[in-house]
Amino acid sequence: MVRDGAVSGGATPSHPTAETVARACLTAVASPGDPAMGRAIATHGAVAVWRAVREERPLAAPSERDASGFAVRLRRWRARAQRVDGEALLARADDLGVRVAVPGDPEWPRQLDDLAEARPYALWMRGARDLRHCCLRSVAVVGSRAASSYGLHATGELCYALAERGWVTVSGGAYGIDGAAHRAALTGGAATVAVLACGLDVAYPRGHENLFADVGSAGVLVTEHPPGTLPSRHAFLVRNRLIAALTPGTVVVEAGPRSGALNTASHARELCRTLMAVPGPVTSALSSGCHRLLRDFQAVCVTEAADVIEQVGQIGADLRPQTATVLDxxxxxxxxxxxxxxxxxxxxxxxxxxxxxxxxxxxxxxxxxxxxxxxxxxxxxxxxxxxxxxx
CATH class of the missing domain: 1.10.10.10 (Winged helix-like DNA-binding domain superfamily/Winged helix DNA-binding domain)
Structure with a gap:
């Protein structure tokens, strides 16, 4: 049950629907964001797809573009499905305090539907707050893992000020800018959302185990992976689309030329979300990605919370206060x-x-x-x- 943005009791019913069970099981057999699985669910329905995979029933390719490789994917899904017990999977999640949301549930953020065929099959969540409610006034803040002191300071100032104004920070729970964003949001008294690339029973990175506990107490942890799933390089890249989709805008604080934060920025642009970047020293390689976003991809230059809120807030209600020029x-x-x-x-x-x-x-x-x-x-x-x- 959800009350004023807080979750009381389990969000996953004690007797989950066939749709919930099927989608939860599909997260264990198909990679997140697999367009072929997305189209199969849209065409045949999650329950029919899971039964076809689990019981090796016939399943037609959902479209002509899937025809050539669909049989290979189907064999891979069926091999994985033999190791999946839906009831045991959900029972384990319940023991861990993890709940499941699927499209149509009250906690499901409807903006994820913008991902179309790459929409998550289901979301696994743990935390005191309701995910959909948290994302109503939220901003994604991402950046380099190997952040500089400048980047950490800029992130802390930005996310603390956003929290003071009631805005939720969404990030990826990694070292560097992500961790600074979550900590500043919590210090500012607001919820924060950590989107992880592994199961919620896996603390990755290990050094953020205590941070994840704090996020769960005041916000919510979310992933597309069932309990027990270890992180992978591909999983980090795929989860970036989720960070971009959950919020109306993404801020890149510090990013090198090959930073994963630029991947999140790319998803934000594809989803027509507001893309923002914090400028840095021209001598810093860690800010070169931000400068490229500003120069080549029409990112909005932001330096403080008021700049960000003006971009993602309500028209007319969240305009940046105009400061008069006063002579010295x-x-x-x-x-x-x-x-x-x-x-x-x-x-x-x-x-x-x-x-x-x-x-x-x-x-x-x-x-x-x-x-x-x-x-x-x-x-x-x-x-x-x-x-x-x-x-």
């Missing part, structure tokens, strides 16, 4: 200082009085008062001018 008093010329000194702060005086006190002509007084007003030093009332106490 030390930069005022002698004439401006003289006119400013002629103005009171609590009462107003006319332009002629200001001109006389500053020993300038009326036109000069008007022109100078206009400059001072633009700089925030003075303001005009109904009966005249006065100095502002805090320009």
């Amino acid at each position: 008093p030390a930069e005022l010329d002698e004439l401006s200082r003289r006119v400013l000194a002629a103005l009171p702060q609590r009462t107003t005086v006319g332009t002629a009085t200001v001109a006389a006190a500053a020993e300038v002509d009326l036109d000069t007084a008007l022109r100078t008062l206009g400059v001072l007003a633009a700089g925030g030093f003075v303001e005009r009332g109904e009966t005249g001018w006065r100095a502002r106490s805090a320009p």
Whole structure:
């Protein structure tokens, strides 16, 4: 049950539907995002596909493009299916506090449907918060594993400020930028979502075991892999599409020329999500990927939380506050200082009085008062001018 974004009790029913069981089992036999499996489920239904795989029933290729390689895939799925016991799989998940969501469930984030044939067959989740609710106001923040002190600092400042404003950070749980993003979000008092490339009973990387426990207490851990699945290079690349799809926008904080974060950025562009990048030192190879996104892929340059929220928030409601340009008093010329000194702060005086006190002509007084007003030093009332106490 879900109440105000928190999960109470198990989200997976004690007697799961045939659809839930079938989709959960399919996550154990087919690689995540396999378009052939996605099309097969769309064409035949998850229950029929699982029965055909498990019981070796006939299963037609879902489309002409699958015809040539579908038989090979089907043999591979059937071989794996012989080792899968649906009831045991879900019972183990329940023992681990892991729940399953499938398309149509209340906790299923509907934006994942944008992945079409690459949509997850099911999601395995653990944590105190509801995934769909968490992703309503969320931002993906990704970057290099071998992050610099600059990247870690920029990530911490950004995600902490986002959390203070009630925004959830979604990232991949890896070392470097990912870990800094999750920690800053938790410190800021908001939920965070960690999308993993392994089963939820596998702490990878091992050094983030405590971090994952904290994420589960205040947010949610999510994966496409059933319990017991070890991570692989392919799994990391495939899960990046999930990070991009869950949120309305992705921020790349720091990324080298071959960083996996650029793969997430590519998925964000393909899904028509807002792509943002934090600029870095031009001498840093770790920022070269961000600079390429800004230069060649029309990423939006962001440097603080207000920039990000303006891009992914509600139109009109989350605009970045406009800051007025205020002159530095030390930069005022002698004439401006003289006119400013002629103005009171609590009462107003006319332009002629200001001109006389500053020993300038009326036109000069008007022109100078206009400059001072633009700089925030003075303001005009109904009966005249006065100095502002805090320009």
